[in-house]
Amino acid sequence: MFQSRLLLLNLARRQQANPEQPLAVLALGVCPGDLCQLVIEGCDAELAHMVLTSWVNEQGVLLGPSTDHDEAGRRLALHLPDYHFPPASQTLCNAADKQSCLRHLVGQLPDSRLRDPAQLMRHLLAREQVCATVMRPGLAMPHVMSSSVLAPCISMVYSPTPLEWQSSLGPVQRVILLALPEHPHEEHLSPLSHLVRALLDDVLCPALLRATTPAARRAILVEALIPAGTNHDIGTGSALSSA
Numbered sequence: 001m002f003q004s005r006l007l008l009l010n011l012a013r014r015q016q017a018n019p020e021q022p023l024a025v026l027a028l029g030v031c032p033g034d035l036c037q038l039v040i041e042g043c044d045a046e047l048a049h050m051v052l053t054s055w056v057n058e059q060g061v062l063l064g065p066s067t068d069h070d071e072a073g074r075r076l077a078l079h080l081p082d083y084h085f086p087p088a089s090q091t092l093c094n095a096a097d098k099q100s101c102l103r104h105l106v107g108q109l110p111d112s113r114l115r116d117p118a119q120l121m122r123h124l125l126a127r128e129q130v131c132a133t134v135m136r137p138g139l140a141m142p143h144v145m146s147s148s149v150l151a152p153c154i155s156m157v158y159s160p161t162p163l164e165w166q167s168s169l170g171p172v173q174r175v176i177l178l179a180l181p182e183h184p185h186e187e188h189l190s191p192l193s194h195l196v197r198a199l200l201d202d203v204l205c206p207a208l209l210r211a212t213t214p215a216a217r218r219a220i221l222v223e224a225l226i227p228a229g230t231n232h233d234i235g236t237g238s239a240l241s242s243a
Contacts, residue, residue, distance in 0.1 A: 091218065
């Protein structure tokens with residue numbers, strides 16, 4: 001039908017398939033609430049996007065610029081109720097450098113979660129001095145366990161202009177901050193290990209780098225914090241992200 005290359009990813013289960021192959025799509029095992037991404041690349045990608053967007057809206061919820069669908073927030077509250085993650089509307093950052101970006105990330109965190117924001121900034125800068133926290137080209141994940149943090153927090157920003165992060169992997173445009181108390185509980189540490197594995201994954205991390213809307217980036221990051229294949233609460237609708 002189209003000359004473009006199509007790829008459908010079930011991000012909740014870290015699987016992908018060619019949408020033009022029905023059996024391969026069935027093998028994805030998409031369940032209600034699963035976050036998916038449809039990738040379209042090629043000479044007629046714009047036309048394919050227009051046609052397939054209608055199909056996506058029939059099958060689930062398209063996480064576009066104006067969506068008010070917050071399946072990601074419900075999923076976070078269900079599986080990680082102790083974690084705070086600001087709304088997607090706060091993710092744009094026009095910082096000039098790494099320090100300004102970190103300050104912007106810390107500024108997104110609520111006062112109720114922090115004992116001393118200035119001290120948290122110092123701890124983050126000290127961590128960056130040890131080793132730049134770039135996980136993959138284009139993506140950094142500054143993280144710290146600090147006495148200035150009262151409860152687990154995560155925030156994310158997207159910078160339209162690449163930011164120099166003093167890494168051999170080059171500048172970044174997506175930055176994720178994970179701040180934990182100095183002595184976190186085991187249930188607070190597990191999401192960190194899930195996130196690190198996801199950012200090294202060949203399905204979920206490229207999906208995050210491709211995502212073009214704040215809602216899609218937030219939804220993908222929430223999936224990264226939760227083990228692959230974790231069930232949804234009953235009654236939610238599929239959320240689809242189209243890059």
